[in-house]
Amino acid sequence: MAHPAFDDFLPEALQFHAPEPLVDIGANLTHESFQRDLPAVVERARAANVTTLILTGTDLEHAKQAALLAEEHLGFFATAGVHPHDASRWTPALGREMAALYAHPKLVAVGECGLDFNRNFSTPTEQEHAFEAQLALAAESGLPLFLHERDAGPRMREMLKSWRDDLADAVIHCFTADKETLYGYLDLDLHIGLTGWICDERRGHHLRPLVSDIPLNRLMIETDCPYLLPRNLPSKLKGRRHEPALLPWIAREIAHWYGISEAELGQATTQTAHTFFRLSAQQLKESA
Numbered sequence: 106m107a108h109p110a111f112d113d114f115l116p117e118a119l120q121f122h123a124p125e126p127l128v129d130i131g132a133n134l135t136h137e138s139f140q141r142d143l144p145a146v147v148e149r150a151r152a153a154n155v156t157t158l159i160l161t162g163t164d165l166e167h168a169k170q171a172a173l174l175a176e177e178h179l180g181f182f183a184t185a186g187v188h189p190h191d192a193s194r195w196t197p198a199l200g201r202e203m204a205a206l207y208a209h210p211k212l213v214a215v216g217e218c219g220l221d222f223n224r225n226f227s228t229p230t231e232q233e234h235a236f237e238a239q240l241a242l243a244a245e246s247g248l249p250l251f252l253h254e255r256d257a258g259p260r261m262r263e264m265l266k267s268w269r270d271d272l273a274d275a276v277i278h279c280f281t282a283d284k285e286t287l288y289g290y291l292d293l294d295l296h297i298g299l300t301g302w303i304c305d306e307r308r309g310h311h312l313r314p315l316v317s318d319i320p321l322n323r324l325m326i327e328t329d330c331p332y333l334l335p336r337n338l339p340s341k342l343k344g345r346r347h348e349p350a351l352l353p354w355i356a357r358e359i360a361h362w363y364g365i366s367e368a369e370l371g372q373a374t375t376q377t378a379h380t381f382f383r384l385s386a387q388q389l390k391e392s393a
C-alpha cells in the first residue's frame with residue numbers, strides 16, 4: 106500500500122514510519138500552535154503511520170473544538186474534561202454541559218482530569234472537588250477516564266479506589282512517577298500512558314527499568330504534543346513543537362526498554378488503545 110509522502114517540514118532523520126499503525130492517545134491538536142498548519146500536521150501523522158489520534162480536551166471550549174475536529178477526520182476521536190490546573194472554574198452548570206458532550210459519537214473518554222499537586226494552579230481542594238464531579242460523570246456515562254496526575258499519587262489512588270467499581274477503564278496519561286505508584290495503579294487495574302518523557306536522560310531514566318513491568322494490555326503511548334518534545338531526537342526540529350508524526354520515535358524507545366521489537370510494541374499498544382477507547386470495528390476500518 107502506498108503511504109502519503111512527507112512534506113519538507115521535518116528533516117529527513119525525523120521522517121519516521123512505524124512498522125505497525127499507531128494510536129497517539131494524547132494529542133493536544135486544538136492548541137494554538139497547531140492553528141496555522143493543522144492539515145500538514147495531520148498529513149505527516151499519516152505518513153508516519155500514526156493512524157488514530159485521541160485529541161485531548163482540557164476544558165469545555167477545547168473539548169468542543171476537539172469533537173469538531175474528530176467529526177472532520179477519520180481516525181480522530183476526542184476526550185472532554187477539565188484539567189486540574191483549571192479546576193477552580195468548575196461549576197455544576199459546566200458539569201451539565203460536559204455531560205451533554207459525552208453523547209457525541211466521537212467522544213471516547215472523560216478527561217483530561219485529575220490532580221496536579223506539583224503546580225497547584227488551582228488549590229488542592231478545588232482540584233479534588235472538580236475531579237470528584239468528573240469521576241461521577243465517568244461513572245454515569247460509562248466512558249473510560251483520561252487522567253492527569255503529578256505529585257498526587259497517594260490521593261489519586263485513594264479517590265480512584267472508592268470509585269473503581271463504578272468506573273469502566275482509566276488511564277494515567279503521561280505516567281512519570283515511581284515504581285510504588287505504578288504498582289498501586291496496576292493494582293487498581295488501570296492503564297498507563299507513556300510519553301517521550303522516557304527519552305529524557307535527565308528526568309526519564311527512572312522509568313526505563315519500570316517499562317516492562319507494565320503488561321502490554323495495560324500500556325498505551327502518546328506524544329502529549331505540542332508539549333514534551335523528546336530530548337534525544339536524532340535531528341534538530343525548527344520551532345521545537347512536538348507533533349504526532351514523532352510518535353514512532355517514542356515507540357522505538359519504549360520498545361527498546363521493554364525488550365521487544367518496535368512492531369510488537371506497536372501492535373500491542375494499538376490493540377490496547379482500540380479496546381480501551383472502544384473504537385468500533387467500523388471506525389477501525391475507516392481509520393486503517
Ligand SMILES: [Zn+2]
Pocket residue numbers: 217252253254278279
Ligand atoms: Zn496531562
